[in-house]
Amino acid sequence: MLQRISRQYPKTGIHGRVVHELGKDIVRGVFLPGQRLPNENVFIDRFHGSRTAIREAFRVLSAKGLLEARQRAGTHVRLRHFWNLCDPDVLSWHDAVSISEAEIRQISELRRLFEPEAVRLFSMTRMSEQEGDELLTLLRKMERCEILGEYPEMHDLRLRFHHTIMENCGNEYLRTMHSVVRLVLDYVFTRSMQETKLPDINMRWYYLLLDKIKSSDSEAAVSAIRSLTVRDHEAILERDMHRTRVVA
Numbered sequence: 001m002l003q004r005i006s007r008q009y010p011k012t013g014i015h016g017r018v019v020h021e022l023g024k025d026i027v028r029g030v031f032l033p034g035q036r037l038p039n040e041n042v043f044i045d046r047f048h049g050s051r052t053a054i055r056e057a058f059r060v061l062s063a064k065g066l067l068e069a070r071q072r073a074g075t076h077v078r079l080r081h082f083w084n085l086c087d088p089d090v091l092s093w094h095d096a097v098s099i100s101e102a103e104i105r106q107i108s109e110l111r112r113l114f115e116p117e118a119v120r121l122f123s124m125t126r127m128s129e130q131e132g133d134e135l136l137t138l139l140r141k142m143e144r145c146e147i148l149g150e151y152p153e154m155h156d157l158r159l160r161f162h163h164t165i166m167e168n169c170g171n172e173y174l175r176t177m178h179s180v181v182r183l184v185l186d187y188v189f190t191r192s193m194q195e196t197k198l199p200d201i202n203m204r205w206y207y208l209l210l211d212k213i214k215s216s217d218s219e220a221a222v223s224a225i226r227s228l229t230v231r232d233h234e235a236i237l238e239r240d241m242h243r244t245r246v247v248a
Helices: 013-027 040-047 051-063 088-092 101-123 129-148 151-167 178-195 203-214 218-247
Strands: 067-070 074-077
Touching: 013 040, 013 051, 013 088, 040 051, 051 067, 088 178, 101 151, 101 178, 101 203, 101 218, 129 151, 129 203, 151 178, 151 203, 178 218, 203 218
Parallel strands: none
Antiparallel strands: 067 074
C-alpha cells in the first residue's frame, strides 16, 4: 500500500499552536523582518499558555531560521534570506492568496527542477496491482468531482495524487519537497477559480502520467509530468504579465 506522511511540526499543545500561528504571522508579514517581537507576556495572554511553552515555540521558530534571540534586545524576526525556505512548515505558512508573484514564480521554478526526477524514480519502482489501483481511484474520483462541479474536492484529490508520488519515490530528500508542489498547485487553483470559476486541471495528462508510471516507462512519465509543471508555470507567468499590464 502506498504511504502518505505529514512532515509538518505537530500542531497539538500550546507550544505547537504558537509555532504555527506565529509562524504564519511572520511568513505573511504581520511581523516584518528585523522587527522585535512583543514581550512574552503578550503571547502568554494571546495563547493562554505558560512562559515555558512560549519559549519552546520560539526555539522551534529559531531553528527554522525565522527568529533570533538577542541578548538584552529581545527576540527579533530574522531577515528572509536566513529562513529555511524549503522547510515544510515555512512553506505551509505561505498563503496562496497573498503570496507575491516573485515568490510563487521561484517556487514554481523549483518544482519544475525536482518533481520530474521524483516521477522518474517512482516509475522505476515495481508497484503492486493494489498500489496502481489506489492511484487510479484517485483519478477517477477527480474526474467525477469535475463532472459534478465539486472543484475544491477535486483539488484535494489532486494534491493527494502528487503527495503519494513524492512520498513513494524512494528518495527521502525529495519526499520533503511535497510542500513546494502543494503551494504551486494551491496558487494555480485559487487563481483559476477567482478568474474563471473553473479549475485548470487537465485529466487527460493525469491519466497519461499514471499509465506511463504503471508501465515503468520512466522517460514518458517524466515527459508527462513536465507537461503538467510547464502548464502550471506558464499559468503563473501569464497572470504575472496580466497584472503588470494592468498596473502599467
